[in-house]
Amino acid sequence: MASEQKYGAGIWHFATYVDRYATDGYGPARSLIEMIDLAGEVGDLSVVDINYPFPGGETDFAAVEAALKRNNLSVIGITPEIYTRKFARGAFTNPDPGIRREAHAMVTEAAGVVRRFGANYVKLWPGQDGWDYPFQVDHGDLWRMSMDGVGQLASENPDLKFVIEYKPREPRNHMSFDSVARTLLGIEKIGLPNIGILLDFGHSLYGGESPADAAQLAIDHGRLFGMDVNDNLRGWDDDMIAGSVHPIELFEFFYTLRKNKWEGVWQLDQFPFREDCVGAAKSAIGFLKHIEKALDRLDFDAMRAAQAKQDAVETLRLAREALFAS
Template sequence: MAARRDLADSAAAHGGGAGLGSRGGGGDGVLGWVARQGLVEGLGLVYFNYPQHLEGMDPDEVKRALSTAGLAAGGVALRFPGRFRAGALTNPDAALRAEALALALGACGWARDLGASEVVVWSAFDGYDYHMQGRGERQRAAPGGASGTPLIARPPAGPQRSAAQQCRRLAALADAGATWRDLMHARSSADYDLAWRRLAEGLSALADGCGPRVNVSLEWKPTDPSSRFSFVPSTAAALLLAREVNRPSFGLTLDTGHMLMAGENPAHSAAMVAAAGKLFGMHLNDGHSRVGAEDGLIFGSVHPAAALELVYWLRRVGYGGAVYFDTFPVNEDPVREAELNIRRFKQLWARAAQLDEAGIAAALLRHDSLGAMGLIDQEGVTGAAGPLQALAAASSGGPRALNRGVQSNTAEATVSRDEL
């Protein structure tokens, strides 16, 4: 399966390959993409992939390009390169874990240099593919280290303990005052717990290293071609991890497509994370929810009712951050596609306000689905062409669009609450 389409290699990123500029208006390479994104009506912020888009660049040159385009840097999106295939912060090799943390801290440095507010962490590699694979202490890459080389789980050196011996060992540790976590770490099969601990420790160190001026936000994803099972496979797991990290500058970025892939209701997930005070970012998109697929379609194009409910709850919880349209317009003009995402979000935001005024909250308190849908019908949100047809007539006012990714073939947009 092909890699994510937003991960340009450094040659393309610096002008050697087709990008947004190939559709006209800005030229290829990172600075050309910034100029191209300046053409998107309503766009305000850019998020850069690191290291793919920024390695070898000069911060002052990037800031000048942003200023010329009428844009600003919102943050840096961390994308670990292929050498971390066996894991980034969970890699069995301590040297590679340290390298992954150093790379992440480099993203924080770029965020500070560009005047951005956050680093968004997404790792395709912190997970596993097979049962009994459990990427833990004893797993190493096969000789050669080529991309896609199978991983080998080697047995520990020395004699193996029997089950009875292991139980006696754990009992002795418990009698000596060991905690539950100590006991888990003492088990020979504690690979999942070990990976969890490494994630928590690595993200804690990253949040501490970034400092209070740059937030660290984890973008969880349940499955990916690079690791079919993620160590953080759900919103609930991500919230549990945020509790363990326990840093005020550490939170979560929720991606609509990822939540749909995990079988979640995006509005419910956003409400839970907001209630915990950890909703740092929103990625809006849509998809057909096929197993293992990330479609990156226009927001609300497949699940319009879910899109409206999600925006309603973002209003209700007082979400004040940016939202990111993480879409893949392969066959569409990326500027027009970004503008459509922006318009749709603004229309949905205005529509959610109308539903509030119509008293939909009372229907929700009664768990009255028919009453809620009746209000939506009364307000003209349904029709032969679907809910979004009527939304086009909603107020044109709304949030300022921001852009979170200078990417090889996407024009991703985000929206902030400051102009609602």
């Protein structure tokens, strides 16, 4: 029986990148259409998350739709780019109210694009909202602006879902929405039903969380609206190939999703700076399929019983048996 699990990716997986050293980029820039065609080459992807404004200044919706169609892809979410130069000092938390209004306007436009594509959500990743230095901000004001910015949008667009992708840091030295608990605390304070969490496995991991615990907490609050995976060395958002460093915690993460019957798309959020992007996606999905089979092999009842005893040796034995099957 073929897997029914749906896979997706942020379209930036198929971009090329710049950083503060390789300012000429890790490769020639690609158009959105090229990225979509590369996503199609992977073969296992059903959905993509697309930045807005579209990469490369693309404005031809019909061309985008055609590219998606010929690659059998649909749009799961739109990520407004509220972290570029204009928003360098913050989007929702910018000290300048004019810039805050521009952030609001850009997300509102992105909401329209979500409707047009029939996508699932507007993804909010306010990566420039936070602080760099001790004493730089009034922390109470900053947090209120973070919640107000999201709350206003969710309240104005009750027909849509908004997902917050929290992250400890980068590009800001400290991001406002830095952890699963902080984000849930803010969401509960805002008090609207259409705000949830997009849980990035790597952000959780390098933030010192157990991604499985973070997923469970978000689920228990009814707020796990999406997720994506990758890997890192626990000190930074390296966005490496999923499972390349932490296969066991990745397995525990998916175990937690299945145990809770969470049935969303398994998405990739990788940045293959120096690797072939199609190859990196295939590598990740190959391993995710291995995990799917391992979940089929795993004895859930025995795992539950061993977890009830908090028996580290036995739970590890069960997990290994399923994951490293021979």
